[in-house]
């Protein structure tokens with residue numbers, strides 16, 4: 038596999054038109070598309086996607102070219118891909134994908150994908166071998182079912198009243214298992230994967246699977262898919278590789294094969310639904326619950342993958358929560374290029390579900406996948422080796438292509454070396470011949486044999502003078518023996534001469550060696566002599582300098598000794614003065630410290646006093662306020678009483694005037710009025726201080742005493758003929774009191 042590149046899940050929104058049912062219900066469109074932008078608005082919400090089709094967006098027919106064709110193209114390059122249709126029930130997923138078996142779905146994406154596949158294969162078939170396989174499964178109530186396995190699926194039953202197409206599952210057949218291979222690829226064990234070679238084959242398998250798929254009628258869709266369906270096309274290709282080597286003339290050189298394998302999952306999810314609106318019960322209700330469960334799990338996976346923060350934190354992605362998410366593991370956050378097609382209805386009655394779909398799809402846009410080219414490992418390895426080979430060949434070619442001049446020079450050099458070699462060999466041979474002419478003998482001591490090597494011209498003869506051969510020597514003729522004697526003497530002489538020559542040579546060598554050593558030593562001694570002479574001169578110079586320095590220091594010491602007496606006195610005086618100054622300073626500091634301490638104490642006592650004064654001031658202030666309040670209250674009481682007295686005086690005056698006019702009745706009236714006035718005043722007074730009393734209680738309950746006295750005294754005064762003025766004054770005084 039090649040290194041992965043990160044690519045986000047692309048989301049396309051497909052808005053279907055209002056369907057007949059919705060029109061009958063008088064629905065209006067609640068989704069609007071922003072002109073020339075892939076953006077939609079629903080209420081106050083706005084969502085932006087990669088593409089928007091239908092209802093004012095791009096025309097739906099462009100969807101395949103823009104969203105899916107690049108995935109098909111990628112498949113031929115070895116990339117896995119997924120197209121996923123999501124949306125509420127009746128929003129047009131099956132219609133969009135083309136997984137239905139009615140004519141409406143013929144224009145869906147899957148039929149277009151199949152066309153594109155076979156067109157591409159047609160153009161590439163000369164250079165690539167293709168193998169196509171398809172599988173079709175559905176996940177119904179958390180169970181994976183093989184829609185192409187006719188044995189286990191059985192023939193579709195006739196639709197019941199609800200329009201449901203039921204299937205019979207053959208007992209004994211092991212259920213399909215979801216497995217994960219060691220390299221993390223999700224596979225389905227026991228699934229039917231049929232090879233296809235023509236468009237017709239593939240279409241018929243799609244149709245066959247679609248017919249087997251569980252569908253049923255609900256209030257919201259009379260042919261509602263009750264399962265999640267996954268149609269998978271596996272494309273395997275074997276490509277012939279060609280080298281385009283610029284060095285080689287044959288640019289089409291065969292470089293072996295490359296094997297690629299990729300899968301395209303085309304997923305038509307079951308629609309999210311609400312039991313209330315679909316009006317489903319019984320089996321349909323159970324299906325709905327499972328559908329929503331699967332979609333919820335998918336939503337959780339999308340949330341985990343779509344949230345950048347969670348992704349960075351490495352939050353667990355709950356792929357294993359449902360079969361659907363497990364099967365789509367590679368498509369969401371894995372090795373796949375993925376396009377999600379969110380299908381929505383524009384009808385206002387579906388506004389809530391539509392909004393949910395938009396939110397769901399919007400989150401999916403944040404999912405990041407890592408698609409890789411799915412290359413066969415061995416083919417990859419082989420390709421690398423081939424590249425290496427190509428490189429080496431190129432290198433070799435380069436080396437072989439050395440300029441002819443250089444080769445000629447090298448060849449000439451070799452020829453020259455060879456001829457020189459021959460010359461030397463010849464020379465050597467000549468020298469050897471000359472040496473042999475002189476003759477040479479060697480004694481092989483361990484054997485005790487004497488070998489005679491006598492060379493006469495080019496001929497060499499070896500004679501072994503062995504004791505065992507003495508008989509042979511002895512058996513020679515007299516002339517021969519004389520010659521032999523002479524030869525022996527000659528040999529002896531030659532041997533002796535040889536030995537002497539050897540010794541001479543040895544001695545000469547030794548002498549030469551000694552002479553060269555002597556020369557070396559002589560050279561060394563001279564250098565050493567010069568070196569040490571220099572050193573001695575340097576040391577003498579240094580010694581002289583040190584002596585001079587010593588003398589100078591002696592002089593200085595003597596001078597210092599002479600001046601030291603006067604200096605000592607001066608120093609002592611200065612020290613004494615300094616000491617005094619320091620003492621004075623210390624005393625001053627001590628004094629300052631004491632004063633500071635005194636000041637601190639004084640300040641503390643003043644602060645304390647101040648605090649006390651403030652406290653007293655506050656107390657006085659409080660008293661003053663209290664007195665003022667009392668004064669105010671007294672003033673108010675005085676004012677009120679003055680008013681009352683004025684009133685009483687006024688009434689009294691009136692009474693007195695009335696009495697003047699009829700003296701008899703008036704005394705009675707006066708006593709009654711006085712009682713009233715008294716009662717009023719008393720009542721008011723008591724109301725202020727003790728609380729109110731009824732008029733009838735007068736006399737018994739008053740504790741003020743003065744009022745009672747006044748009543749009695751009043752009667753007495755009246756009866757005793759006290760004058761009016763006096764009476765008025767008394768009344769006033771009483772009131773004041």
Ligand SMILES: Nc1ncnc2c1ncn2[C@@H]1O[C@H](COP(=O)(O)OP(=O)(O)OP(=O)(O)O)[C@@H](O)[C@H]1O
Pocket residue numbers: 052053054056097124125126127128129130131132133141258260261262263306307308309380
């Ligand atoms: N783009 C469209 N144009 C016209 N009619 C459409 C379009 N999309 C869907 N329809 C109609 O809407 C109805 C419901 O569509 P479809 O069955 O595809 O919905 P669904 O999302 O697959 O529903 P379910 O989840 O229940 O299976 C069908 O009658 C279909 O013909």
